[in-house]
Amino acid sequence: MGNIFKLFFSLTVLVVLTSCDVFLVQNDDGFQCETHLEKVYEKTPLNNFEQTKFKDLLENRFPKYKEMFEQAAEQTAIDSDLLAAISFQESQWDPRAKSNMGVRGMMMVTLETAAIVGVERRLNPEQNITGGAKYLAMLQDRNVYGKTTADQLSISLAKYNLGPTNIINIAKEIDKIPAEITWPDIENKLKNITGEDVNLVDFNGYSRGQQAIDYVYRIRSYYKLLAAHSCTHPKDQLTFF
Numbered sequence: 620m621g622n623i624f625k626l627f628f629s630l631t632v633l634v635v636l637t638s639c640d641v642f643l644v645q646n647d648d649g650f651q652c653e654t655h656l657e658k659v660y661e662k663t664p665l666n667n668f669e670q671t672k673f674k675d676l677l678e679n680r681f682p683k684y685k686e687m688f689e690q691a692a693e694q695t696a697i698d699s700d701l702l703a704a705i706s707f708q709e710s711q712w713d714p715r716a717k718s719n720m721g722v723r724g725m726m727m728v729t730l731e732t733a734a735i736v737g738v739e740r741r742l743n744p745e746q747n748i749t750g751g752a753k754y755l756a757m758l759q760d761r762n763v764y765g766k767t768t769a770d771q772l773s774i775s776l777a778k779y780n781l782g783p784t785n786i787i788n789i790a791k792e793i794d795k796i797p798a799e800i801t802w803p804d805i806e807n808k809l810k811n812i813t814g815e816d817v818n819l820v821d822f823n824g825y826s827r828g829q830q831a832i833d834y835v836y837r838i839r840s841y842y843k844l845l846a847a848h849s850c851t852h853p854k855d856q857l858t859f860f
Contacts (some may be wrong), residue, residue: 624765652850659847663840671705673844680712684725687745693750697759700849703753704724704841708834709751714744720820725778726751755779762803763797764790773802773835777809780834781827785817 621711658672688735692699703712709727710716711824719721721730733741736757738750754841758775761783765771778786789808809828815823821827 655850656847657702659843663838663844664836665844672711676707676712677845678847684714684744685710687748690745691749691783694749695752696754697752697756700845701838701842702748702755703845704838705750705751705755705776705790707841708838715742719765723747724751726754728754758783764800766799766801768800770800774800774805776835776838777802777805781809781817781819781831785819788817802835 663670665673682708685699688699688703689731691697693703696770702840704710706725710725711800712725714725715723716725716727718727722728723741725744726747728750729739730741732754732805733750736753738746746802750823755775757856759771760779760780762771762775762779764774764786774786774790778821786805789805789812790797790800792808795804809832809842812826812828814827822830
């Protein structure tokens with residue numbers, strides 16, 4: 620199923636996602652780019668500080684790495700805006716970002732993951748972006764959970780954040796066959812786990828399960844903003860929004 624999902628995701632991106640300069644009034648089919656961008660910002664759950672920070676880094680930091688995300692997208696068939704959204708959530712596009720758990724770089728790649736996907740220098744932004752993209756593609760390809768494309772992608776993102784073993788163990792507690800498990804099923808389980816349950820550390824009462832849930836939804840928000848800046852028609856947004 621993983622290969623079918625990866626092919627479907629690739630075809631979806633290639634067929635329905637189109638881009639135009641965000642400063643144009645409309646694209647070829649008459650879609651109002653700037654109007655849509657304003658509406659996405661109005662509806663986003665991100666607060667004013669988060670929106671301002673995103674806009675600032677999109678203008679002043681992201682352009683330096685945009686081509687790297689596009690190249691990684693070509694190699695993995697994962698939409699470049701999605702990769703950029705993950706990277707913003709992980710590091711705010713800072714190639715020298717480092718967590719207290721030792722993950723580093725643009726896509727916050729662990730040493731173990733770096734070895735798996737062939738990243739020799741985690742602080743090299745191109746290697747880190749490509750490595751993170753390859754790792755997500757691997758998670759997608761091996762994923763057996765999810766009733767819809769939306770479920771599959773959300774579950775893969777949760778695996779990227781919390782680790783595939785933890786999500787697999789959580790899924791085993793759900794009384795459904797893997798292909799029928801939905802993202803809300805996983806989400807409900809995540810709400811009730813702590814860092815101790817998954818051999819990780821909670822932070823000031825903020826459980827790792829809730830962190831994983833928030834991680835998925837924040838990536839959705841950033842993805843929508845990036846797509847809007849790329850002038851993507853709302854009906855062409857992937858269904859996991």
